[in-house]
Amino acid sequence: MLELAILGFLRDRPLHGYDLRRRVAALMGHVRPVADGTLYPAIKRMAAAGWLVRKDEPGVAAAPRRMLYLTPEGRAELEHRLRVPDELDISDENRWFMLLAFLRHLDEPKEQAAVLRRRLAFLEEPTSFFYDGERPMAAEEFGDPFRQGLLTIAHATSQAELAWLRATIETLETPDA
Numbered sequence: 001m002l003e004l005a006i007l008g009f010l011r012d013r014p015l016h017g018y019d020l021r022r023r024v025a026a027l028m029g030h031v032r033p034v035a036d037g038t039l040y041p042a043i044k045r046m047a048a049a050g051w052l053v054r055k056d057e058p059g060v061a062a063a064p065r066r067m068l069y070l071t072p073e074g075r076a077e078l079e080h081r082l083r084v085p086d087e088l089d090i091s092d093e094n095r096w097f098m099l100l101a102f103l104r105h106l107d108e109p110k111e112q113a114a115v116l117r118r119r120l121a122f123l124e125e126p127t128s129f130f131y132d133g134e135r136p137m138a139a140e141e142f143g144d145p146f147r148q149g150l151l152t153i154a155h156a157t158s159q160a161e162l163a164w165l166r167a168t169i170e171t172l173e174t175p176d177a
Contacts, residue, residue, distance in 0.1 A: 001028060001098045002042050007078035008102030010052060010070040017043065020068060027101060028094070043068065051077050082106050082115065090118045113172040120165045123158055 005024045009015060015023070017040065025034045046052050051074030056064045070078070081089075082103055089095045096119060106112050128136030129150060139151035 001095055002034070002038065003046060004078070004081055004098055004102065006039075006042060006046060007051065007070065007074055007081070008098075008105065010068055011075060011078055011102065011105050014067045014069045016065045016067055028098060046074070049077075050074070078102070078105060083111055085115060085118075090115075090122050109172040113169045116165050116169050116172070120162070120169065123162055123165070129154070 002024065005027055006020065009020055009023050020043075021034055021039050024039065028034065043052065043054075047054060050071055053069050053071055054066050055069060057067050058064060082099065083106060085099050089099050099115070103112055103115060106115075126136050128138070130137045130142075130147065132141075137151075139148045139155065142148050142151070
């Protein structure tokens, strides 16, 4: 998730490490805090892989700033990760949100729609947090208001996402008139 966030934000524009950290933390920090000890080693690995370059530039006040730029190889890596996401990127809500944050960087609407279709297929499978044997249990089957709440909220969220996915896929797959 961290590498995808770095690639995605640098695809938007070159950033200083501190600015990049703030953006990554805002997007994923509530799920997984982003410390310098996590971010900077990832940047170093990605630079070694040729996905980004660091350039010293004059600072706003006085000290030079080390800016990070996405390379063509980094752009290709980002597009590959967006075009062919892992199954966990489709099924895990936090990873899905990370992918969704940068999906606009795929230029082809049909490629975007293909990724959305994978998420749609995943969400259309019957599922629950609780099962009676093999059968998923519904909120109304519980006398526990907290489990009812959990399932009610999850169902409403899922329905909203399904509606958005269907509408967006239709828009992406409809040729311009």
